[in-house]
Amino acid sequence: MVDTTHEMQIGELAQMCHITTRTLRYYEDIGLIEPLRRLEGGFRVYGPETLARIQHIQELKDLLGWSLEEVKGVIQAEDEVDNLRSQYRQSRTDQERLAVVKQATGVIESQLAMVSERLGRLDGMRGTLQAKLQRYGELEAELREQVRSQEGKL
Amino acid sequence: MVDTTHEMQIGELAQMCHITTRTLRYYEDIGLIEPLRRLEGGFRVYGPETLARIQHIQELKDLLGWSLEEVKGVIQAEDEVDNLRSQYRQSRTDQERLAVVKQATGVIESQLAMVSERLGRLDGMRGTLQAKLQRYGELEAELREQVRSQEGKL
DNA sequence: TCATACTCTAACGTTAAGGTAAAGGCGCCG
DNA sequence: CGGCGCCTTTACCTTAACGTTAGAGTATGA
CATH class of the missing domain: 1.20.58 (Methane Monooxygenase Hydroxylase; Chain G, domain 1)
Known part of the structure; x- marks a missing residue:
């Protein structure tokens, strides 16, 4: 089971991945990731799967070029x-x-x-x-x- | 001993490295390589060491990113x-x-x-x-x- | 000597992967 | 309710690593 308890906003996710929020939004633009959902105000909400996904992306990018x-x-x-x-x-x-x-x-x-x-x-x-x-x-x-x-x- | 017999011009070297002449001139611009010498007309002349050097460069670039x-x-x-x-x-x-x-x-x-x-x-x-x-x-x-x-x- | 293929420099164009700034909302604490 | 920090979109800016084109010179076989 995936731990669905820890939801976060874009800033926190960025910190955990050691990238910027700009990069996360850019990845969303080109269809690499997507937030779980949005708050009423429009704020993006992510789950921990996205963290793993980003790490996967970075491996493919950095390790394989x-x-x-x-x-x-x-x-x-x-x-x-x-x-x-x-x-x-x-x-x-x-x-x-x-x-x-x-x-x-x-x-x-x-x-x-x-x-x-x-x-x-x-x-x-x-x-x-x-x-x-x-x-x-x-x-x-x-x-x-x-x-x-x-x-x-x- | 380095084989100094096979000298070549930029086109041949490019073919052997599977890159373009533009790239070779660019590498020269940024100080990565240099021709052995030039012909009177200004044509670049390379030796085989440069081929090895380019391959080394590509390894560092591609393998290590x-x-x-x-x-x-x-x-x-x-x-x-x-x-x-x-x-x-x-x-x-x-x-x-x-x-x-x-x-x-x-x-x-x-x-x-x-x-x-x-x-x-x-x-x-x-x-x-x-x-x-x-x-x-x-x-x-x-x-x-x-x-x-x-x-x-x- | 002329045609053809290669080379020269100079300069502008392109693409990926973001950076940065502006102008404005949201959420929550006191 | 005022302030503070985080978030939103839009839009223009940047850099590396070349691509491409133009206009001209060079090397060489017929």
């Missing part, structure tokens, strides 16, 4: 599967629901492939960095020795 | 260490050279830390993706079963 437009495609596919469980859009036939799951599976698989590829390249990068660090260490030792011998001459 | 300005800082530190070996700027004292190596070591170390952190987060992401894939697989099997039983009713 995707644009918000690309991110949108992915989470929309995920959303559709989530909606299969709820009564919302229960109207689909089972064949249609199967198609939705298949499509989302494809999205996740390609995402997984991308993550794996990145893991490989990052690991390669780590290797070269470690090698470079070792070379620098040796160079430093060498230079230290030279400095020492020069100090001896004083 | 750094801006070109951040990339510049890193490769400048690396350049300085490389210059220690050549007669260029041989004028430094050993203390100064030691300082350069130390600074570059710091740069590489923080780079390594960042790579490691990203590796960890990416690995976590892979885990959740695999879990999600499994759930989708189960859901798909379930739906398939429902479709089968409905076909039986026809």
